[in-house]
Amino acid sequence: MPVLEKGSEKVWQKRDRTQALLSWLGWLVGAAVVLFCWQIIADNTNWSFVADAPEQASHMIARGIPPNWGYLNTLWQPLWDTLNIATLGTLLGVAVAIPTAFLAARNTTPHPIVRYIALLVIVGSRSVNSLIWALLLVVVLGPGVLAGILAIGLRSIGFTGKLFYEAIEEIDPNPVEAVAATGASAAQVLSYGFWPQVMPSIFGVSVYRWDINIRESTVVGLVGAGGIGIQLQASINILRWSQVSMILLVVFLTVFVSEWISASVRRLLI
Amino acid sequence: MGSPNLGLPIVFVSVLLAGFVPNEFRPTAFGYALAVTPLCPMLRIQSLTKRYPTGDIALQSVNLDVPDGQVMALIGPSGAGKSTLIRCINRLVEPTSGQIYLNELELTRLGSAQLRRARRRMAMIFQEYALVERLTVMENVLSGQLGYVNFWQSWFRKFPQGTVDEAFRLLERVGLGQFPDKRADALSGGQRQRVGIARALLQNPNILLVDEPTASLDPKTARQIMRLICELAQERGLSVIVNIHDVPLAQQFSQRIVGLQAGEIVYDGPPSGLTERALTQIYGEEDWNPERESEADESPALAGTAGERQS
Structure with missing residues (x-):
């Protein structure tokens, strides 16, 4: 100054x-x-x-007004698919992201080369939108829920992995030093020194990503990767605006509920 | 696109599995399992030098013997190398050159598996307690036994009953018998350090490495903690090396004082020999007389600094 x-x-x-x-x-x-x-x-x-x-x-x-309420009955199955795509996709993404994040974090990586490979996986996954993953996977696997789950999962690896490894790098190193000083093995240092410190953010980020994935999984259906997006695409194509408005209403309510769930879970964790 | 993602978890799992191999050694009995020959020192440090990658020399060929059962205080200004010295012993910091022997075992030559086994015999107590805050008091204390149990035992918290009994005894001894299930971050500073002490003693060590145990505590708690460490060390016949800033505290509780200055030992003698000259040698020129009328000249000095801050 x-x-x-x-x-x-x-x-x-x-x-x-x-x-x-x-x-x-x-x-x-x-x-x-x-x-x-x-x-x-x-x-x-x-x-x-x-x-x-x-x-x-x-x-x-x-x-679009009034929404076609009768159409609701045909929406339950695709809605259930959408929720499954989001949830299983998130679980898949997080399951891959946790080990990747430990390999990518400066303070836990076994070797700088491993670190760069892990970072490449994270950046690669992040740089492709889940809609594009879905487009590619529908070509490879054919249309359906599986393509949607994988598309959501692949996109989630990068998002959650990046936030996980940042959380790992930000932990307090003193307890880690203390655990190592007792003669603990590398795996025990991870489970006692690191895991308790990063677990809250791993759960928080995962729930947050699940909430984003609920929204994304409604979109991957547009390219045929399963879920309510297929119905949306079909209804727009035949200009059934009352069905479109019904679908949008259902999506809005689902997202609203998922946001509320994710917010309450994260509040519990802090 | 998906193929690199499948390979990584496999690599990771195999890295983990390497650590899961159970330790062949299980604690059979607590107490004084190790017979000590009184002639050799518990700890011998020979021409220990540590140069950091930045080029800073933290220790310059330090020689030091610590006999069995001795409480030794390590004093010196900040940056003199006290923490580095302590961390070189259990190799949280890798020495650049020199040898360290614990009971005739050359620590500086050990491979990583042997080092882990040797670390079980050297317990450390930290300035900021270094507890895992989200774990309970009991989990923190039991982490002192991590070197003796395998990964799954520690992951599922299935410690041998003998260990758990000893952990309860130690908690009782340090005055935290009623808090085993409290989370560590719910404790006060003094209580946390007591957990740190219990964790260290559950290792059943031969030597305690204590790094500024009282720097974050108030004077009364600091004395209680120092007394507790010294009592427990005496009960179990442990050698203790304590880094400490507080010179009167060091004099009160230790049998021997070693002064470090810029990585070299400049004083090694009894607490009573710590004269003004010795202190000046360790810390540099200062008025060491405690009966100084400091309040009179402190206020104008403070006013002066407050005025300078505006510029």
Whole structure:
């Protein structure tokens, strides 16, 4: 924090003159870029479609009201599939992510090369969206729930693995040192020194990921990977908006319940 | 895409399995299993040097013998190498050169499996207690026996009944008999250090390595903890090396004082020999007279620093 001397007074301020100028210039350039981009987007927009949008939207909503309540009966099975895709996918992802995270964390990895391989697995899994995993897996395995579970699982490895290994790296090293000093084996140091410290975040992150996966598993169905998304895709294709609204309502309620469950579980853990 | 993911858990499991091999040694009886020949020192350190990768020299060919049953205090300014010395003994820090012998066993030459077995005989007590906070008092105490049980016994908390009996006795002895199921993070500082002491003694060690046991405690608790460590060491005939900042505390509880300065021993003698000159040699120039009227000149000094902070 620079101090400016004005006579006998010492003025303490956040930035000195150069820094203030640079900051002002930064904002100026930022604003110019935003306006420029705005211009390009406006040029490329078909404004007659936009003008028409509220009318189109109200038509679509009107066709969706009231939801087709009778359709609900055919939704139970796909909904159950969706929940299974999310839950089994999360379990699969977490089961692979836990050992991978221990190999990737600086303080538990057996060797730097192993660490880089584990990091590669995590980054590789994270860089591909579950919808794209699903697209690929449907080609390989054929459409169905299995492709959905694997797609969700593969995406979850990266997400949970990254948060797990960060949690492992942040633990207090003193208890680990103390456990090692008793003559404990490497596995015992992991189970007594590390595991109690990282277990809360492993459970918390897993439940959080399960909650995200409930939402994602409704989408993987769009490409044929099982679950309620298949019904959504079919209903949109034949323009049954009352069925679409019914599906969206069911998805909304499911996500709402899963968020509530995940929030209460995490509160219990802390 | 999926193939690397299948290989990794297998690698991991095999890494774990390597650690699950049960230790062939089980504790048969607690107490003084090891016969000690009085002639050889419990611990012998010969020209121990530690240079950190950063180039800092923490210890410069230190020679030290600790006889059986002696309580030795290690004093010296921060950064003198006290913690490094203690950690070189159980090789939490790897020495750069030199030899350390525990009961004629050369610790500095041991492979990792042998080192684990040797570590069971050297118990450590830590400044910040180093308990596993989310585990209970009993689990923390029993972790002192990890070197004697196999992985699954420790994972399922199936410790031999003899160990559990001894753990209860020790908890009673350190004054925590009523708290075995309390979580370690629910205890006060003094209570946590008592758990740390019980954990260390459950190892049935020959030597206690104690690293600043009282630095996080109030003066009264600090004295209680030091007294407890010394009493227990005496009951069991253990040698003790205590790193300690508090010189009067060191004088009160130890039989011998070793002063470290910049990685070298500059004082080695009885507590009574710790004169002003010796202290100056260890810590550098300072007024060591405790009867100094410090309050009179402290307040203007404080006001001065407060004024400087604004600039």
